[in-house]
Amino acid sequence: MTTTLLDGPVIDLALLGLALAFLLGMLRGVLGPLVADRAIAADVCFFSVVASFALLALRSGSEAFIDVVLIASLLGFLATVALAALVTARSA
Amino acid sequence: MRAVVAAVLMFAGVLVMLIAGIGVLRMPDTLTRSSAATKGTGLGAGMILLGVGIAIGTPNALIKVALAIALQIASAPLAGHLIGRAAYRSGAPLWEGTVIDDYRRFYPYERQRMAWHRDAAEGASSDRG
Numbered sequence: 001m002t003t004t005l006l007d008g009p010v011i012d013l014a015l016l017g018l019a020l021a022f023l024l025g026m027l028r029g030v031l032g033p034l035v036a037d038r039a040i041a042a043d044v045c046f047f048s049v050v051a052s053f054a055l056l057a058l059r060s061g062s063e064a065f066i067d068v069v070l071i072a073s074l075l076g077f078l079a080t081v082a083l084a085a086l087v088t089a090r091s092a
Numbered sequence: 093m094r095a096v097v098a099a100v101l102m103f104a105g106v107l108v109m110l111i112a113g114i115g116v117l118r119m120p121d122t123l124t125r126s127s128a129a130t131k132g133t134g135l136g137a138g139m140i141l142l143g144v145g146i147a148i149g150t151p152n153a154l155i156k157v158a159l160a161i162a163l164q165i166a167s168a169p170l171a172g173h174l175i176g177r178a179a180y181r182s183g184a185p186l187w188e189g190t191v192i193d194d195y196r197r198f199y200p201y202e203r204q205r206m207a208w209h210r211d212a213a214e215g216a217s218s219d220r221g
Contacts, residue, residue: 006095006147014140017106024113028125036122036179040129043171044116047133048109051140054157055102058144066148066156069141073160077167084174087182
């Protein structure tokens with residue numbers, strides 16, 4: 001963390017890119033004609049938030065954010081599986 | 093040097109996540125959108141996590157990051173497969189340019205309900221089952 005390359009504005013730029021990815025996913029979630037489209041969009045939004053948590057761990061210097069990433073990626077998988085079960089149960 | 097490697101990995105990951113977002117927004121049907129989302133989030137988040145782990149550099153953080161990446165790599169294709177399967181079986185319309193549809197012979201009945209989603213206006217909830 002003593003480096004100057006990874007301080008402040010560089011990470012902010014990366015966070016901005018992730019926010020743009022989040023917005024694109026959110027747009028598909030609003031547009032998406034099927035429930036499965038919305039589930040996919042939620043997946044993209046969720047993982048862009050998880051990746052931004054990883055960047056925030058670097059930005060704020062506290063490694064507790066890494067634990068958040070670890071738990072959140074597991075929970076995101078469970079959420080996607082639940083949404084897939086929901087999509088299947090709705091149609092069959 | 094370590095910071096350069098970490099920064100390159102992080103920005104490549106952000107770029108892949110952005111491509112995933114664009115693909116989710118612009119791809120023509122549900123299955124291709126699922127493909128873009130799965131590969132993009134798996135690779136992109138994995139690269140960002142690896143970059144952050146290299147940048148922090150403590151063994152503790154590296155172990156946690158490696159665990160998170162392993163979890164991501166193991167679960168992302170599974171989640172994508174589940175969503176794609178659920179979408180196909182619920183009769184999601186395929187793109188007009190689709191060339192190969194190997195799953196059709198297992199679910200011929202669901203294919204007939206493609207129109208069910210196209211015009212959701214006429215009482216779609218009546219013919220489930």
